[in-house]
Amino acid sequence: MKLVVTGGAGYIGSVVTSQLLDEGHRVTVVDDLSTGHRDAVPEGAEFVQARIHECGELLAQSGFDGVLHFAAKSLVSESVRAPELYWENNVSGTLALLEAVRAAGIPRLVFSSTAATYGEPQVSPITEETPAVPVNSYGSSKLAVDAMLSSYSRAHGIAATSLRYFNVGGARGRFGERHSPETHLIPNLLRVAAGLEESAKIFGTDYDTPDGTALRDYLHVTDLGRAHLLALETSVPGTHRIVNLGTGNGYTVRQVLDTCRAVTGQPIPAEEHPRRPGDPTSLVASNQRARELLGWEPELSLEQIVADAWAFMRSAESS
Numbered sequence: 001m002k003l004v005v006t007g008g009a010g011y012i013g014s015v016v017t018s019q020l021l022d023e024g025h026r027v028t029v030v031d032d033l034s035t036g037h038r039d040a041v042p043e044g045a046e047f048v049q050a051r052i053h054e055c056g057e058l059l060a061q062s063g064f065d066g067v068l069h070f071a072a073k074s075l076v077s078e079s080v081r082a083p084e085l086y087w088e089n090n091v092s093g094t095l096a097l098l099e100a101v102r103a104a105g106i107p108r109l110v111f112s113s114t115a116a117t118y119g120e121p122q123v124s125p126i127t128e129e130t131p132a133v134p135v136n137s138y139g140s141s142k143l144a145v146d147a148m149l150s151s152y153s154r155a156h157g158i159a160a161t162s163l164r165y166f167n168v169g170g171a172r173g174r175f176g177e178r179h180s181p182e183t184h185l186i187p188n189l190l191r192v193a194a195g196l197e198e199s200a201k202i203f204g205t206d207y208d209t210p211d212g213t214a215l216r217d218y219l220h221v222t223d224l225g226r227a228h229l230l231a232l233e234t235s236v237p238g239t240h241r242i243v244n245l246g247t248g249n250g251y252t253v254r255q256v257l258d259t260c261r262a263v264t265g266q267p268i269p270a271e272e273h274p275r276r277p278g279d280p281t282s283l284v285a286s287n288q289r290a291r292e293l294l295g296w297e298p299e300l301s302l303e304q305i306v307a308d309a310w311a312f313m314r315s316a317e318s319s
Ligand code: UFG
Pocket: 074, 076, 114, 115, 116, 138, 166, 167, 168, 183, 184, 185, 186, 188, 189, 200, 201, 202, 203, 204, 214, 215, 216, 253, 276, 279, 283
């Protein structure tokens, strides 16, 4: 297929672009490089530096078979501080992109949605029927796009899939996580293992979990990427599917810390801090729908996620 990947210079977008190219697809990456890196765009992809608001001409020209839409603002705390960025980029930008998709008659779209759409659910595991009640503008902006896609697919026949990511980690060779600032747990712990920071922070030790720290469902980025290829292949015209992507297993912050210590062989000193505002106690996915609709199942363990993230971090440091 001939595909557009928005956000293909970012972490997940670059990994999925590399997987699409390996499967023989042709890929045009659109990225404004506001947070992405030009050198993260895999060789073999065409690159267009543009905002998603400005894709009309590009999409009209080239007979694309589909769009994978990753480009977004994605920091929860920033979304609380500056919600306008989230409505402008994630909602206005996606509306403009969808209009370009509709005008060009592109038949399918896969969208990066998030577990943040569920807010602070009281159930575990979380199914797609769990009420979506976001607690920050990041989650609200992604949920707004999910609603947009439902109405566009119904009215205009687009085959749309919203993939609700839980906690993504790991790397695929030279494609991995390079956020600045880094807020995610695994890269933060590995920065301490690598000697880039003195000690790690554990945010919250009074949660209602076995060891008091927050529980998350960690998914390897290549397992996540495979789901995108399957979503493209199985998509249904005129239908919008919402699908959770997670392993169904939860790990606490302390368990992740222990795994990072074991994989790296480093002590990783850690200090206890108060809860980070807005962090839910537990987010664990039911992946039954992903198994049924996409024929997908996760294959890689938390150990593999950490090992691949660690290998990526060390190679990035030495280059
Ligand atoms: N944490 C620490 N120390 C750190 C970093 C994180 O203890 O240095 C804790 C957090 O407080 C949280 C857990 O580790 O309890 C996981 O935090 P991450 O920042 O790695 O991931 P989040 O669960 O906060 O965020 C992820 C995605 C978001 C998405 C969210 C859904 O990165 O985009 O899941 O709730 F919105």
